[in-house]
Amino acid sequence: MEFMIPDFRPAMPELFMAAMIVLILLVTTFIKDKRRSVVFWLCQFTLLASIYLLFQVDQEYRAVDTHVLLGLTFSGMYVIDSFGSLLKGFVCLAVAVTLQYGRVYMAERKLDSPEYYLMVLCCALGMMILISASHFVTMYLGLELMSLSLYGLVAINRDNIGSTEAGMKYFVLGALASGLLLYGMSMLYGATGSMQIHQIARTLYEHGAQDVVVIFGLVFVLVGVAFKLGVVPFHMWVPDVYQGAPTAVTVLISSAPKLAAFAMAFRVLVNGLFDLVEQWQQMLMLLAAASIILGNLAAIAQSNIKRMLAYSGISHMGFVLLGLLSGYIRERGLEVDAINAYSSALFYSIAYLMMTLASFGMVILLSRNGFEAENIEDFKGLNQRSPWFAGMMMIVMFSMAGIPFFIGFFAKLSVLQAVVMAGYFKLAVLAVVMSVIGAFYYLRVVKVMYFDESSDPMPLKATLGFKAVLSINILAIAFFGLRSNDLMQICALALRF
Amino acid sequence: MTGVPYLSLAIWIPIVGGLLTLASGSDRNAPVARLIALVFALAGLFVALPLYSGFDTTSAAMQFVERSPWIDRFAIEYYLGVDGISMPFILLNSFITVIVVIAGWVVIEKKVAQYMAAFLIMSGLLNGIFSALDGILFYVFFESSLIPLYLIIGIWGGANRVYAALKFFLYTLLGSLLMLVAFLWLFLEAGASFDILQWHQLRIDMTAQSWIFFALLASFAVKVPMWPVHTWLPDAHVEAPTGGSVVLAAIALKLGAYGFLRFTLPIVPDAAHNFAPLMIALSLIAVVYIGFVALVQADMKKLVAYSSISHMGFVTLGFFMFNAIGVEGALVQMISHGFVSGAMFLCIGVLYDRMHSRQIADYGGVVNTMPKFAAFFMLFAMANAGLPATSGFVGEFMVILGAVQFNFWVAFLAAITLILGAAYTLWMYKRVVFGEVANEHVAALKDINGREFFFLAILAICVLAMGLFPKPITDVMHASVNQLLQHVAVGKL
Numbered sequence: 001m002e003f004m005i006p007d008f009r010p011a012m013p014e015l016f017m018a019a020m021i022v023l024i025l026l027v028t029t030f031i032k033d034k035r036r037s038v039v040f041w042l043c044q045f046t047l048l049a050s051i052y053l054l055f056q057v058d059q060e061y062r063a064v065d066t067h068v069l070l071g072l073t074f075s076g077m078y079v080i081d082s083f084g085s086l087l088k089g090f091v092c093l094a095v096a097v098t099l100q101y102g103r104v105y106m107a108e109r110k111l112d113s114p115e116y117y118l119m120v121l122c123c124a125l126g127m128m129i130l131i132s133a134s135h136f137v138t139m140y141l142g143l144e145l146m147s148l149s150l151y152g153l154v155a156i157n158r159d160n161i162g163s164t165e166a167g168m169k170y171f172v173l174g175a176l177a178s179g180l181l182l183y184g185m186s187m188l189y190g191a192t193g194s195m196q197i198h199q200i201a202r203t204l205y206e207h208g209a210q211d212v213v214v215i216f217g218l219v220f221v222l223v224g225v226a227f228k229l230g231v232v233p234f235h236m237w238v239p240d241v242y243q244g245a246p247t248a249v250t251v252l253i254s255s256a257p258k259l260a261a262f263a264m265a266f267r268v269l270v271n272g273l274f275d276l277v278e279q280w281q282q283m284l285m286l287l288a289a290a291s292i293i294l295g296n297l298a299a300i301a302q303s304n305i306k307r308m309l310a311y312s313g314i315s316h317m318g319f320v321l322l323g324l325l326s327g328y329i330r331e332r333g334l335e336v337d338a339i340n341a342y343s344s345a346l347f348y349s350i351a352y353l354m355m356t357l358a359s360f361g362m363v364i365l366l367s368r369n370g371f372e373a374e375n376i377e378d379f380k381g382l383n384q385r386s387p388w389f390a391g392m393m394m395i396v397m398f399s400m401a402g403i404p405f406f407i408g409f410f411a412k413l414s415v416l417q418a419v420v421m422a423g424y425f426k427l428a429v430l431a432v433v434m435s436v437i438g439a440f441y442y443l444r445v446v447k448v449m450y451f452d453e454s455s456d457p458m459p460l461k462a463t464l465g466f467k468a469v470l471s472i473n474i475l476a477i478a479f480f481g482l483r484s485n486d487l488m489q490i491c492a493l494a495l496r497f
Numbered sequence: 498m499t500g501v502p503y504l505s506l507a508i509w510i511p512i513v514g515g516l517l518t519l520a521s522g523s524d525r526n527a528p529v530a531r532l533i534a535l536v537f538a539l540a541g542l543f544v545a546l547p548l549y550s551g552f553d554t555t556s557a558a559m560q561f562v563e564r565s566p567w568i569d570r571f572a573i574e575y576y577l578g579v580d581g582i583s584m585p586f587i588l589l590n591s592f593i594t595v596i597v598v599i600a601g602w603v604v605i606e607k608k609v610a611q612y613m614a615a616f617l618i619m620s621g622l623l624n625g626i627f628s629a630l631d632g633i634l635f636y637v638f639f640e641s642s643l644i645p646l647y648l649i650i651g652i653w654g655g656a657n658r659v660y661a662a663l664k665f666f667l668y669t670l671l672g673s674l675l676m677l678v679a680f681l682w683l684f685l686e687a688g689a690s691f692d693i694l695q696w697h698q699l700r701i702d703m704t705a706q707s708w709i710f711f712a713l714l715a716s717f718a719v720k721v722p723m724w725p726v727h728t729w730l731p732d733a734h735v736e737a738p739t740g741g742s743v744v745l746a747a748i749a750l751k752l753g754a755y756g757f758l759r760f761t762l763p764i765v766p767d768a769a770h771n772f773a774p775l776m777i778a779l780s781l782i783a784v785v786y787i788g789f790v791a792l793v794q795a796d797m798k799k800l801v802a803y804s805s806i807s808h809m810g811f812v813t814l815g816f817f818m819f820n821a822i823g824v825e826g827a828l829v830q831m832i833s834h835g836f837v838s839g840a841m842f843l844c845i846g847v848l849y850d851r852m853h854s855r856q857i858a859d860y861g862g863v864v865n866t867m868p869k870f871a872a873f874f875m876l877f878a879m880a881n882a883g884l885p886a887t888s889g890f891v892g893e894f895m896v897i898l899g900a901v902q903f904n905f906w907v908a909f910l911a912a913i914t915l916i917l918g919a920a921y922t923l924w925m926y927k928r929v930v931f932g933e934v935a936n937e938h939v940a941a942l943k944d945i946n947g948r949e950f951f952f953l954a955i956l957a958i959c960v961l962a963m964g965l966f967p968k969p970i971t972d973v974m975h976a977s978v979n980q981l982l983q984h985v986a987v988g989k990l
Contacts, residue, residue, distance in 0.1 A: 398644060404637035413633070417571060420681040428681070432674040439670050443663060451651040451659050485568040492570060
């Protein structure tokens with residue numbers, strides 16, 4: 001086999017980030033503890049510059065050929081398309097916001113060691129690779145880079161039992177899921193003779209997909225994906241890890257990795273195993289329904305806001321799956337409906353990203369000076385302490401509950417529309433009924449903030465930067481609610497293949 | 498028609514005003530907040546007036562139409578317009594907002610800016626509901642109007658306010674989400690369109706019509722509220738502050754009834770005919786049974802809340818008899834009820850501000866200390882009971898006339914309300930106002946001040962004017978109601 005120098009250009013952002021990680025690693029060894037903020041700004045620079053590079057590369061490829069699905073490089077292991085660029089852009093943005101939210105929080109708890117920043121960057125790099133992977137090996141590489149960084153981050157507060165326990169739990173279950181994923185990949189390789197996703201798709205198309213091994217492979221791969229997304233019944237780790245991890249890490253786990261996992265699900269299921277759609281559609285249906293039911297019901301019983309948001313996240317992921325499974329419609333023409341459904345799932349995950357960032361950002365805002373605002377009760381009387389941020393939190397909660405003018409409603413609307421279009425009325429009604437139950441616990445937060453008296457009259461303290469980013473984050477939820485069209489169009493364009 | 502987007506102005510002026518009021522900050526700036534609120538409420542009323550003066554009463558078509566794309570992906574449009582059915586409600590709503598702002602002027606002492614802002618935003622959203630001609634736009638306004646009302650009940654309400662606010666929110670949310678699924682189905686059937694007027698022309702088979710009918714019913718019945726999903730209303734009313742009760746009774750209850758006219762009847766006429774006996778039965782239960790329930794209430798607000806349910810039963814009864822006089826009577830009843838129930842709640846609010854009690858038993862002989870108030874209260878109580886020459890009479894009489902055309906026994910049962918309404922209202926009035934001065938608190942009562950006199954007098958004028966000369970309002974409705982009934986008479990199967 002002859003050696004070819006691969007085309008590095010499509011992977012510029014990733015290569016840049018990897019180089020910067022090494023550079024920052026070097027810098028940190030020479031820098032005094034007092035100058036910690038240099039690391040922070042270097043990280044922010046890296047992330048923002050990566051977004052710029054992503055944009056450049058995307059433009060370049062779009063200029064060459066407007067309808068291309070992909071530029072493949074590294075012998076087909078790596079794909080560049082607008083779907084990936086969009087997701088990677090949001091991942092970088094989310095990680096940058098996460099770092100901003102976590103900065104003071106981590107510093108106050110003496111957790112802002114350079115490792116924290118480096119692991120966050122590694123995690124971002126892992127996610128980017130995962131999103132662009134078109135081969136099982138790159139996919140696994142990205143996934144593990146992301147996951148290992150996250151395991152470390154969860155346990156970063158190593159003197160705290162909760163944190164280490166959560167890290168351990170996450171690691172054991174995560175490793176198990178990775179094992180299952182690998183097992184499934186090996187089966188698919190055995191059946192099709194390739195690990196390249198488009199190659200697999202072609203083989204399945206040509207030779208039929210009714211082989212038992214293929215279906216087994218599908219099941220195992222799906223388990224791995226479901227674990228990363230955190231959908232029922234592979235959700236056990238979610239509440240415990242969210243609760244145990246330092247809140248600044250919880251922001252990270254709950255946000256960008258969900259996008260990466262969504263990308264993985266999309267690439268494997270839609271790009272790779274589309275000939276098995278009738279099988280995985282059934283499976284996703286069960287996963288989605290179970291997630292929406294259990295997530296919403298369990299969230300009611302929580303008094304810890306991080307656990308509550310964890311369960312709410314589970315139900316939101318159920319909605320994402322609903323969008324993903326509505327793409328295949330037996331009777332009707334495939335093309336338009338499929339893009340519609342997938343873009344609704346994509347739109348939903350981006351909307352969820354904004355909302356989850358904002359909600360945990362609020363939790364961080366309240367947990368100042370070593371005090372952890374973990375309980376819903378800690379939001380008591382927030383309206384008296386800070387009417388502005390009470391209003392902001394209210395927007396987030398109503399958006400998550402799917403009440404209009406906010407982005408959460410339009411996300412739910414687009415998914416429900418796809419579901420109804422695919423003819424699954426019962427699923428739509430189920431999702432709707434569960435949304436009402438979901439509204440109950442979101443409303444409870446609003447109730448606590450507005451209707452109860454505050455026990456802690458202290459005004460909120462936070463840096464201007466924190467407040468500004470949080471406010472922008474939340475105003476974006478409201479803004480993209482009114483202008484949801486723009487974001488939906490972008491999502492739909494990204495999926496035009 | 499002029500190029501001025503009056504509908505948009507009627508929606509967005511109050512909302513912008515609400516946001517500005519919020520910006521005035523803490524209670525130290527309360528006078529500023531009040532002033533901003535009043536200015537914007539008046540501005541909202543002012544831009545709503547041309548809707549009446551510029552209205553073409555001969556046309557049943559949508560007027561003041563504004564249309565521009567909003568969300569292209571789902572063909573959702575920013576599509577506004579009013580006809581004779583919806584236009585009066587925008588006026589009513591803008592008017593009631595002014596009254597509510599004045600009524601809450603000094604009574605509300607904490608979080609004044611937020612209070613005023615909630616009412617202004619609410620007012621804009623309600624105008625949006627009445628003028629939306631796009632299904633999703635309607636839904637968006639319909640749902641988001643829950644937020645301010647939830648906060649109004651929960652923040653400024655009485656002791657059990659949290660329970661009431663939550664019950665109100667979840668009841669309505671469940672209903673409206675089922676409606677959303679129906680909308681999505683209609684969207685597909687209509688060939689990817691949320692245009693309500695286009696939905697009116699859709700041909701739908703009977704099974705689908707039944708499903709849609711019940712999905713819409715789930716939403717509107719809760720809002721009206723019809724028996725047996727009415728239980729949130731007494732709770733919400735009792736716990737809400739006076740202004741909240743007024744908006745709830747005067748406007749929010751009308752949304753459900755409006756929904757029947759805008760969606761249920763024209764979109765699924767065959768199902769509506771098919772299930773009309775059910776609807777009439779539910780309406781009659783509301784009229785008669787809830788009337789009896791009102792009779793035994795010890796709490797004044799609860800009594801008026803139950804009387805509202807009973808009156809709204811009249812409205813739904815009028816709709817589902819499918820004759821012009823019934824539907825028009827129901828519409829008149831809706832508007833009249835807006836004035837009368839609003840005024841009743843304001844009267845109770847006047848008493849409550851002084852005594853901090855709503856229990857009938859705590860009062861007695863109020864006429865001795867508050868003669869001016871007693872006179873106003875008398876007028877509104879009479880209107881509530883449906884006395885001729887008040888607005889309450891016109892609507893009820895028209896609906897009963899319609900019922901006589903439809904079926905004698907329905908008319909007979911409906912007419913019972915005239916007796917029951919008189920019984921519970923006047924009995925309450927007697928116990929509260931007449932008799933000996935009950936206790937030293939009542940003896941210490943002061944009569945209404947200039948501000949209270951002002952808003953009660955305005956409402957009294959409205960009630961009397963509508964009772965004596967309802968023609969300006971019925972004229973506006975004629976064309977639209979006739980067209981609606983012609984449309985409904987033709988099956989879609």
